[in-house]
Amino acid sequence: MRPSWDQYFLKLAMLASERATCPRMHCGCVLVKHKHVLATGYNGSLPGLPHCEDVGCLIVDNHCIRTNHAEMNALMQAAKNGVSINGATAYVTNMPCTTCAKALIAAGIKRVVVFSDYHSTYAEMFFKDADVRLDRQAMPGKVITYDINSFSSAKKFEESDHDS
Numbered sequence: 001m002r003p004s005w006d007q008y009f010l011k012l013a014m015l016a017s018e019r020a021t022c023p024r025m026h027c028g029c030v031l032v033k034h035k036h037v038l039a040t041g042y043n044g045s046l047p048g049l050p051h052c053e054d055v056g057c058l059i060v061d062n063h064c065i066r067t068n069h070a071e072m073n074a075l076m077q078a079a080k081n082g083v084s085i086n087g088a089t090a091y092v093t094n095m096p097c098t099t100c101a102k103a104l105i106a107a108g109i110k111r112v113v114v115f116s117d118y119h120s121t122y123a124e125m126f127f128k129d130a131d132v133r134l135d136r137q138a139m140p141g142k143v144i145t146y147d148i149n150s151f152s153s154a155k156k157f158e159e160s161d162h163d164s
Contacts, residue, residue, distance in 0.1 A: 006036060006113050006137045009091040013070075016040045017093050021051035022067040025094070029070035031078060031109070033088040039081070043072030071100035075107055089113060098122045103131045113137050 003011065006017030009030050021044040031038045045051045045066055047054035052058075058066040068076075071092060078085045090096075092117045096104060101123035104112060111133040112123075127134045 004137075005156070006091070006135070007042055008028070009037075009089075010093070010100050010113060010115055010137055011051050012037065013091045013093050016042045017070065018042075020044055020070070021053050022057060023053055023068075024057060024064050027070040028090045029074040030091045031074050031085050031088050031092045035087065038083050038088055039078035041070040041075070043070045043075060044073065069097065069100050071096050071104055075103055078107075085109065088143060095121055096123045101126045104133055111135065154155045 004121040009032050013028035013030045014156070015028065016030060019042040020026035025043065027043045028146050029041045031040070031094075034109050046068060052064060055066075059130040069088065074090070075085070077083075088108070089111040090104050090109045091113045095114050096112065097118060097120040098121050099122070101112075101121065105126060109132060112127060113135045115137050124134060126132075
């Protein structure tokens with residue numbers, strides 16, 4: 001069954017979360033406007049600094065402060081590339097923390113779609129007060145698996161890889 005647009009973009013957020021470098025939580029965020037991806041992010045260390053998975057987490061008040069959250073990284077990617085996200089939708093694997101919710105609101109995000117909750121956050125309150133639509137989206141239960149050998153492009157890649 002073909003996924004809805006919300007499911008599609010949440011799956012992209014899930015894929016982004018696989019790049020996360022903090023073992024405490026893998027989170028992904030995709031910023032979308034008019035069905036086009038504007039920016040992506042995942043939780044990880046600041047560029048050029050050591051990752052939690054390499055040197056350990058830096059815990060303060062039961063939170064890892066070595067890690068930038070996925071939402072912040074997506075917002076910064078858009079800013080660095082000069083991409084306006086005003087009026088966009090944020091697809092996030094987990095309910096944003098309070099700080100990320102406020103940053104999304106301040107950046108002009110008008111809708112947030114999540115499929116997993118997060119503890120100790122005032123995100124819902126801030127989204128409601130700022131008139132940001134919050135939707136929870138269940139992911140489809142069917143898991144699709146692929147046989148890499150069934151794709152002709154993969155075979156061509158393998159052939160050219162062995163030719164060199």
